Amino acid sequence: MKDRDIILKVDGVSKQYRLGLVGTGTISDDLKRWWYRVRGKEDPFLKIGERNDRASRGKSDYVWALRDISFEVEQGEVLGIIGKNGAGKSTLLKILSKVTSPTIGEIKTKGRIASLLEVGTGFHSEMTGRENIFLNGAILGMTKKEIVSKINAIIEFSGCERYIDTPVKRYSSGMTVRLAFAVAAFLEPEILVVDEVLAVGDDEFQKKAIGKMQDIAKGEGRTVLFVSHNMAAVQDLCSRAILLSNGEIELTGNVDEVVNHYLSSSSTSEGKVEFSYDKSHESAKINSITFFNEENKVSSQLVSGKKIKILVDFNVKRQLRNPVFSLRISDLQNVNIVTWRSNDFVESPLKKNISTNFSITLEIDSFYLLNGIYDVSMGFADGKEVLDMQLKKAQIEMLSSKPNNSYHILTKEKSSNSLVFTPAKWSYND
Amino acid sequence: MNSIETQDKWLYTISPKKKLFNLNFKEIWRYRDLLILFVKRDIITLYKQTVLGPIWYVIQPLFTTLTFTLIFNNLANIPTGEGVPAFLFNLAGLSCWNYFSTCLTGTSNTFKANQGIFGKVYFPRVITPMSIVISNLLKFGIRLLVFIGFYLYFSFFRSEGMQAAPTWTLILFPFLICMMAFLGLGIGMIISSFTTKYRDFTYLVGFGVQLLMYGSAVMYPLSYFKEKVPEFSWIIEYNPVTTFIELFRYMTLGIGTFSWYYFLYSVCFSLLSFLIGLIVFNRTEKSFIDTV
Numbered sequence: 001m002k003d004r005d006i007i008l009k010v011d012g013v014s015k016q017y018r019l020g021l022v023g024t025g026t027i028s029d030d031l032k033r034w035w036y037r038v039r040g041k042e043d044p045f046l047k048i049g050e051r052n053d054r055a056s057r058g059k060s061d062y063v064w065a066l067r068d069i070s071f072e073v074e075q076g077e078v079l080g081i082i083g084k085n086g087a088g089k090s091t092l093l094k095i096l097s098k099v100t101s102p103t104i105g106e107i108k109t110k111g112r113i114a115s116l117l118e119v120g121t122g123f124h125s126e127m128t129g130r131e132n133i134f135l136n137g138a139i140l141g142m143t144k145k146e147i148v149s150k151i152n153a154i155i156e157f158s159g160c161e162r163y164i165d166t167p168v169k170r171y172s173s174g175m176t177v178r179l180a181f182a183v184a185a186f187l188e189p190e191i192l193v194v195d196e197v198l199a200v201g202d203d204e205f206q207k208k209a210i211g212k213m214q215d216i217a218k219g220e221g222r223t224v225l226f227v228s229h230n231m232a233a234v235q236d237l238c239s240r241a242i243l244l245s246n247g248e249i250e251l252t253g254n255v256d257e258v259v260n261h262y263l264s265s266s267s268t269s270e271g272k273v274e275f276s277y278d279k280s281h282e283s284a285k286i287n288s289i290t291f292f293n294e295e296n297k298v299s300s301q302l303v304s305g306k307k308i309k310i311l312v313d314f315n316v317k318r319q320l321r322n323p324v325f326s327l328r329i330s331d332l333q334n335v336n337i338v339t340w341r342s343n344d345f346v347e348s349p350l351k352k353n354i355s356t357n358f359s360i361t362l363e364i365d366s367f368y369l370l371n372g373i374y375d376v377s378m379g380f381a382d383g384k385e386v387l388d389m390q391l392k393k394a395q396i397e398m399l400s401s402k403p404n405n406s407y408h409i410l411t412k413e414k415s416s417n418s419l420v421f422t423p424a425k426w427s428y429n430d
Numbered sequence: 431m432n433s434i435e436t437q438d439k440w441l442y443t444i445s446p447k448k449k450l451f452n453l454n455f456k457e458i459w460r461y462r463d464l465l466i467l468f469v470k471r472d473i474i475t476l477y478k479q480t481v482l483g484p485i486w487y488v489i490q491p492l493f494t495t496l497t498f499t500l501i502f503n504n505l506a507n508i509p510t511g512e513g514v515p516a517f518l519f520n521l522a523g524l525s526c527w528n529y530f531s532t533c534l535t536g537t538s539n540t541f542k543a544n545q546g547i548f549g550k551v552y553f554p555r556v557i558t559p560m561s562i563v564i565s566n567l568l569k570f571g572i573r574l575l576v577f578i579g580f581y582l583y584f585s586f587f588r589s590e591g592m593q594a595a596p597t598w599t600l601i602l603f604p605f606l607i608c609m610m611a612f613l614g615l616g617i618g619m620i621i622s623s624f625t626t627k628y629r630d631f632t633y634l635v636g637f638g639v640q641l642l643m644y645g646s647a648v649m650y651p652l653s654y655f656k657e658k659v660p661e662f663s664w665i666i667e668y669n670p671v672t673t674f675i676e677l678f679r680y681m682t683l684g685i686g687t688f689s690w691y692y693f694l695y696s697v698c699f700s701l702l703s704f705l706i707g708l709i710v711f712n713r714t715e716k717s718f719i720d721t722v
Contacts, residue, residue, distance in 0.1 A: 009440075017720060094719070098444055098552035101716040106445035115551060122547045126475040135471060138464035139551055167478075 006110075007223050008073040008096075008191060013105035015066040015091055015247075065091045067247045069105070073191075078217040078224045080238035080255055082231070082262055087244040089227045093193050096225065111190020111223065114141050125169035129160055129179055132168050136183045150186045157212075158182035159205070178205055185212045192216065195227045213237060231259050231333050263332050263373055271298035273394040283317040284387040286378055287357075289394045301397045304421065308367045312378055313359040320354045320382045327362055328377040329369070330392070337369065337419055368421045370412040371400040458554050468561035473568060487572045491528065495521045502649045509654060511685035513593025515584050518683060521577050523648040526678045529570040530610050530671055531639050536562035537618025538635045541626045541718050548719060555715040556708075559619055563611045570607075581682070599681040599688060606681075609700045610674050616703030623714035646671040651679075651686050670696035 018029070066088045073079050081089050094100045096107065097115035122139040123132050133154055137147040147154075155161055158179045160171070168176060194213070210233065217224050217237050228234050234241060234255065241258040243251040251258050274288040290313070293299045294306035302308050310327065328339040340362060342348045375392035400411045415421060458465075477483050495517060502508045503516035510519035537559040541548065544558055584592055625631045646669055647655065656663040666672050673696040676686045 094549075095444065099549060100719045101444065101446050103446055106443050108440040108443050110439070110441050112441070122551075124471055124475055126478045127471065131471075131474075135467045138461070138467045139547065139553060141461075141551075141553065142463075143460070144463040144466075 005075040006072045007075045008110070008113075008225075009108045010069055010071050010096075011106055011108070013066060013069045013092075013095060013102045013107060014064055015088075015095060015100075016062055016103040017065050019061050019063060064247050066095075066102070069244075069247075069249055071242060071249070071252060073223060073225065076221040076223055077240060078226060078238045080234040080241035080258075081225060081227045081244065082229075082234060082241055082259065083244035083250075088247040089244055090195065091247075092244070093195055093225070093227055097193050109191065112141070113191045113193060114187050114189035115193035116184045116187075116195065123168055123176065123180060126167055128167055129158075129164040129171070130155075132179065133183055136180065137186075140184060140187055141189065142187065146188075154182045154186050157185060157208070174205070181205075181209055185209070185216075189222075191223045191225070193225045193227075210236075231263065235259055235333075271300045275390055275393060284320070284380075284382070285315050286380065286388045286390050287313040287315045289313075289376065289378055289390070291394075291396055300395065301399055302367065303399050304370055305366050305368050305423075308364050310362045310364075310376075311359055312362070313357075314380070315357055316354065318355065320387075322383045323354055323380060324383070325360060325380045326378070328379075329396075330375045330377065331419060332373055332375065335419075337374070366423070368423070369398045370415060370419055370421055371398050372412055372419075373397050454554065458556060461553050461557055464553060465557050465561050465564070468557065469565045469568070472561065472565035484572075487569060488576050491521065491524055491573050491576060495524055498524065498649055508650045511651060511683075514683050514685050515588070515592070515594070518577075518580060518584055518594060519651075519679065519685070520649060521580060522679050522682055523675055525570065525573040525577055526610070526675045527643060527646060527648045527671070528573065529566055529607075530614050530674070531643065532566045532569070533563050533611055533614025534618045534621075535635060535639055536566060537615055538621040538625065538631075540619070540622040541714065542622070542632070545719065548715075556711065559615055559622070559711070562618075563615050567607070567611065577682075594683040594685065596682055597680060597684050599677065602677065603681060606674055606677060609697055610671075612704040613670055613674075613696075613700040616700065616705070616707035619707030619711040620703070623710040623718075626714055626718040642669075642671065645669055647675055652676050653687060667692065668695070670699045 069088075069092060071079075081092065083089050091100075093115060095102050097113055099115075122136055124135065127135065130151070133151060134144065134147055137154075138144070155164055158175075158181075160175050160179050160182075163171060163175065168179070171179070213224075213226075213233075214237060216222050217226075224237070226234065226237055238255045240253065241255040242249055243258050243262050251261055271292075272288055272290040275286055277285055290298055290311040291300050291302065292309040292311065293302050294308070296309070312325070312327070323342075325342040326339060328336060330336045342360075374396050376394040376396055377389070377391045378394070379389040379391075380387055412418065477486050480486065482489070498520040499516045502520070503510060510516045540555070540558050540562070548555065581594075584594070621631050621635055645666055647666055652663075652666060652672060655666055673692045677688055677693065680686045680688045
C-alpha cells in the first residue's frame with residue numbers, strides 16, 4: 001500500500017439530527033422509516049437534511065451535523081480539530097469515541113480509541129478518591145491490573161494525596177478536576193481523543209496538564225486528536241489541523257495555515273462597536289468604541305506603524321470622583337500585548353469629577369503591531385469600584401505596513417510570528 | 431507501541447450498520463473489572479453515611495414482612511397453608527418479589543440514569559444492567575440469609591405445628607435465580623430502550639410494578655386465589671413471576687403447587703424476553719444519546 005502508516009481512516013462520515021422536540025411527530029417519522037426499511041428502500045429522511053447553519057432558520061426538521069467528513073490520521077500524528085461553536089467538532093469526537101454512531105459512512109481504526117471528552121465521568125461523590133480512581137479508570141477502559149500499577153503515579157500527579165481516602169464530595173471542585181484529569185492522563189490507548197480539558201484547574205495544574213499533553217503527543221509518539229478553541233495550544237501541540245465549518249471540512253493542512261485561515265475568517269470587525277445593555281444595568285457604562293485609522297476615518301483596519309485613534313463613548317448617570325480608564329489589546333490566543341491605563345500616565349486629563357455623558361480619546365502615534373486580528377478590551381472604574389468592562393467585544397485588524405526608507409514590508413510571518421515591531425537602528429561598529 | 435503491523439488489518443470499524451444481534455463477548459470480558467466496580471459502587475454507596483449501614487438490608491424486609499403478616503394474614507385472614515407460619519410465608523414471597531422487582535426497575539432506568547456517563551465514554555452498555563442484576567443478587571443473598579435465620583428459629587424454637595420443610599425441587603434453586611434475573615433484565619432492557627425516546631414508559635413501570643405485585647401471588651397462595659376468584663385466576667397463572675414465587679415457596683417451605691407445564695412456560699417466557707431485551711438494547715445503545 002502506502003509508506004505512511006494510517007492508523008485511523010474516516011470515510012464519508014455524516015450525522016443527521018432531528019431538531020425540535022420528541023413527540024407524536026417522531027412516532028410518525030419512525031413508522032415511515034420502518035415502512036421504507038421493510039420494503040428494502042433507502043431511508044427517506046436521509047435526502048431532506050439541510051446544511052447545519054445554527055443562525056439561519058431552515059425549512060426542514062432534519063439537519064446534517066456532519067456532512068461527508070473524510071480524513072486519515074497517521075500513526076503518531078497529533079491532529080488538531082478546530083472550528084466555531086456548532087461546527088460539528090464534538091459530534092465528530094462522539095462518533096470517534098463510539099458514544100453515538102454515524103448516520104452514514106464509516107470509520108476504520110487500527111488501535112483502541114479512548115476519549116477524554118470531559119473529565120470526571122462517572123465519579124461518585126460518596127466514594128473516596130481512591131475508589132473513584134478505580135471506577136473512573138475502569139470506565140475509561142483500563143483494567144484493574146493497569147490501574148493498580150499506576151495508582152501511585154496517578155495520586156502523585158493529581159496532588160490530592162492527603163484527601164485520597166476522603167469521599168469526593170468533600171473535595172473542592174478544582175481537586176475533583178485534578179483527580180479526574182490525573183486518571184485520564186494515564187490512559188494508554190493507541191489513539192487518544194482530547195476535547196478541551198486544558199481549561200481546568202489553577203495555573204500550576206494547567207501547566208502540568210499541558211506538559212503532560214505534550215509528553216503524550218510528542219514524547220510518547222501517541223496518536224492524538226485534539227479539539228480546542230485555544231489556538232495557541234493547538235499550534236503548540238499539533239502538526240496538522242482540520243477546520244470544520246457547518247459540519248463540513250473547510251480546510252485541511254499544516255496547522256499554522258489552518259489556524260490563520262480560521263482566525264481571519266472568524267473576524268467580523270467594524271470600525272465602531274456599540275454595546276447593548278438590558279435596562280437593569282448600572283448607571284455607568286461604556287456606550288461604544290470607535291477606531292480611526294491614520295487618515296482619521298472610522299475603520300477597524302489599521303496599518304502597523306501608523307497613527308491610530310480610539311474613541312470611547314460613555315453613558316454615565318452618576319458622579320465619578322476618580323475615574324480610571326483602561327484599554328487593552330490582546331491577540332486571539334489570549335495573550336495580552338499592551339494595556340494603557342489612564343492612571344499610569346502623568347498627563348491624564350481624566351482625573352476630575354465627571355457626572356455627564358462624555359467620551360475619551362486614546363491616540364497612539366505609531367502603533368507597531370504586526371498584521372493579524374486582535375481583541376480590544378475596555379474597562380473603566382471609579383477609584384477601585386469597577387463600573388463596566390467590555391472584554392474582547394471589539395476587534396481590530398492590523399494590516400502590514402508599507403515599506404519605507406528604514407524597513408521592508410513587515411508581516412507577522414516574516415518576523416517569525418512575533419507580534420510587535422518597533423523602530424530600531426542597526427549599525428556596524430568596528 | 432502499536433502491535434498491529436499489517437496494513438489492511440483494521441482493529442474495528444465504526445459504522446451505522448445495525449446487526450440484529452451484536453453482542454461482543456470478548457469486549458464484555460475485557461471490561462469485567464468495570465462490572466465488578468459497578469457492583470461494588472452500588473453496594474457500598476447505598477448506605478454510606480448511615481449509622482446502621484448494612485443492617486438496613488435486614489431491617490427493610492423484616493418490617494415489610496411484619497406489616498404484610500399483620501394486614502393480609504391477621505386482618506384479612508388469608509390462609510398460608512397448613513403448618514406454615516404466615517411470617518415465613520410472606521418473607522419468602524417478598525424476598526423473591528423484591529429481587530425480581532429491583533432487577534426490573536433498576537434495569538428499566540439504565541439509559542436515562544446513566545446518560546451522563548453514556549454520553550461521554552464508550553464501554554459495552556450491557557455492563558450496566560448486568561451490574562444492577564448482580565448487585566441485586568447480592569442483596570437477595572442477604573435476604574436469603576435472613577430467611578434461613580427465621581426458618582431455623584421457627585423450626586427449633588417454635589416447632590409446635592411447624593410442618594414446613596424443603597422439597598426435592600430445591601435443586602432447581604440456582605436455575606430459578608437465573609430465570610428471575612433473565613425475566614427482570616429482559617423486560618427491564620426492553621423498557622429502558624423505549625424510555626430513551628418515549629418517556630411514557632417511565633410511568634408505566636412506576637405503577638405497573640406495583641400492580642404486578644398483586645398479580646404475582648406474593649401475599650397469597652395461588653390455590654387460594656383460584657378457589658376464591660376462579661374466573662380471573664388465568665391471569666395470575668400465566669404470569670411467570672407467580673410461577674417463580676410459588677416454586678420458591680414450594681422448594682423451601684413445601685407449600686403451594688408446582689407444575690412442570692407452568693414452569694416450562696415461564697422459563698421460555700423469561701428466556702424469550704431476555705433475548706428480545708438484548709436485541710432491543712443493542713439496537714438502542716448505538717444512538718440513544720441522540721434521542722434521550
